[in-house]
Amino acid sequence: MGLQRVVPPATTNYSRSPGHPPLTVQLEMEATLSLEPSGRSCWDEPLSIAVRGLAPEQPVTLRSVLRDEKGTLFRAHARYRADNHGELDLARTPALGGSFSGLEPMGLLWAMEPDRPFWRLVKRDVQTPFVVELEVLDGHEPDGGQRLAHAVHERHFLAPGVRRVPVREGRVRATLFLPPEPGPFPGIIDLFGVGGGLLEYRASLLAGKGFAVMALAYYNYDDLPKNMETMHMEYFEEAVNYLRSHPEVKGPGIGLLGISKGGELGLAMASFLKGITAAVVINGSVAAVGNTISYKDETIPPVTILRNQVKMTKDGLKDVVDALQSPLVDKKSFIPVERSDTAFLFLVGQDDHNWKSEFYADEISKRLQAHGKEKPQIICYPAAGHYIEPPYFPLCSAGMHLLVGANITFGGEPKPHAMAQLDAWQQLQTFFHKQLGSECLHVSPKI
Numbered sequence: 001m002g003l004q005r006v007v008p009p010a011t012t013n014y015s016r017s018p019g020h021p022p023l024t025v026q027l028e029m030e031a032t033l034s035l036e037p038s039g040r041s042c043w044d045e046p047l048s049i050a051v052r053g054l055a056p057e058q059p060v061t062l063r064s065v066l067r068d069e070k071g072t073l074f075r076a077h078a079r080y081r082a083d084n085h086g087e088l089d090l091a092r093t094p095a096l097g098g099s100f101s102g103l104e105p106m107g108l109l110w111a112m113e114p115d116r117p118f119w120r121l122v123k124r125d126v127q128t129p130f131v132v133e134l135e136v137l138d139g140h141e142p143d144g145g146q147r148l149a150h151a152v153h154e155r156h157f158l159a160p161g162v163r164r165v166p167v168r169e170g171r172v173r174a175t176l177f178l179p180p181e182p183g184p185f186p187g188i189i190d191l192f193g194v195g196g197g198l199l200e201y202r203a204s205l206l207a208g209k210g211f212a213v214m215a216l217a218y219y220n221y222d223d224l225p226k227n228m229e230t231m232h233m234e235y236f237e238e239a240v241n242y243l244r245s246h247p248e249v250k251g252p253g254i255g256l257l258g259i260s261k262g263g264e265l266g267l268a269m270a271s272f273l274k275g276i277t278a279a280v281v282i283n284g285s286v287a288a289v290g291n292t293i294s295y296k297d298e299t300i301p302p303v304t305i306l307r308n309q310v311k312m313t314k315d316g317l318k319d320v321v322d323a324l325q326s327p328l329v330d331k332k333s334f335i336p337v338e339r340s341d342t343a344f345l346f347l348v349g350q351d352d353h354n355w356k357s358e359f360y361a362d363e364i365s366k367r368l369q370a371h372g373k374e375k376p377q378i379i380c381y382p383a384a385g386h387y388i389e390p391p392y393f394p395l396c397s398a399g400m401h402l403l404v405g406a407n408i409t410f411g412g413e414p415k416p417h418a419m420a421q422l423d424a425w426q427q428l429q430t431f432f433h434k435q436l437g438s439e440c441l442h443v444s445p446k447i
């Protein structure tokens, strides 16, 4: 359902000839809220949102809400004023304040905030959509005005025709997403970070862009280890071999995508394992952190934790950005990236407070070049934090860190972080299409 009824009557003055009093006509206009595409769309797709049938210059408030699968509500609102024709198009009209201000056609999604502190928007079951409710209220009180129009929109994580295949092969625990037939498709392994489990939403969205993407669990899932102790590269090697030999995956090499701890593991895979053509690392570390990485008879020990460097923010959160020893000091913890022939793209939030992502990317670049390897591409996003997600996920700037055991700041400002997510999503697709030799699909960079 894209649009719905409503309304109080709008009053319009029609001036007749000079000398006659104006004729006042009561027009029974219905305010409508329309979304394009209507009814449903993919989570990473931009939406056109417009309201029609308002009075000229009418002040209104737009509100959005969605409920996550654990029952937490995420909400945003913004104040607007209709134009002279009683219309409001979020692509042309700036918000006057609220959860965001200025021209933000998708602000009602990316600026959402949870009603539960330190809660992050996570999609657990990609086979169901998030249902977003939007409403238009009369006036500028986000909680007060009469409801003028209302719409319900489904945001899906599986594009039409994308296939979801659970994988339980040897030790590998994963879910493979395949684009609509026919293949073969460039293959990518997708890794999340500390917390473990099997998060599928990024892989499912990316499969909608023409890639065979395997979301790979590595701990705290099914019969995998409950905790991260030693990360054995042999497990990841099995996953790489599985994907490379899949009949719908195009060879010869595959891609890796990893965020945070998943980025660190991606780097280790690209350093130790064969068959990895391209890797995108989102805010990853070049040092082993919190656990040992091992492959055959080699081990990379974790960097030292500098507990006395944990700071407290003015909001009472821990800031751990200085709490890891430099891998230039703890040299044995530096992942041997110089062994890799993989093409790298580093996506860096310059306000990452989890760890020093920009420093790590620069050190990797220096190390690769010093060994005659290809210079990696590094894209830095000012004021973006640690959790660079697919487009329109609201910023999670603080939350429980399972390695620290306390709420920490992850950094980032909502607007620049949202812009970073949008750009990063385009950049990584372009990079993978180029490196893995597929045709570049058209993607429109709009927020």
Ligand SMILES: CCCCCCCCCCCCCCCC(=O)SCCNC(=O)CCNC(=O)[C@H](O)C(C)(C)COP(=O)(O)OP(=O)(O)OC[C@H]1O[C@@H](n2cnc3c(N)ncnc32)[C@H](O)[C@@H]1OP(=O)(O)O
Pocket (backbone or CB within 6 Å): 118, 119, 120, 121, 122, 192, 193, 194, 195, 196, 197, 198, 199, 220, 259, 260, 261, 262, 289, 290, 305, 307, 310, 320, 323, 324, 354, 355, 399, 400, 403, 404
């Ligand atoms: C003083 C000492 C100093 C030491 C100084 C050390 C310095 C140290 C430097 C930094 C070191 C960085 C090291 C790597 C940095 C990363 O890797 S950052 C993390 C990146 N995270 C990811 O990529 C996501 C990974 N996955 C996940 O987080 C999990 O899959 C999920 C999403 C929580 C779901 O897992 P699950 O097992 O199904 O979750 P569930 O059983 O429902 O809940 C588990 C816990 O998570 C919480 N949770 C669940 N869903 C959510 C949600 N949506 N939002 C928030 N919390 C949630 C629950 O409340 C629950 O907490 P408890 O009740 O147990 O307290």
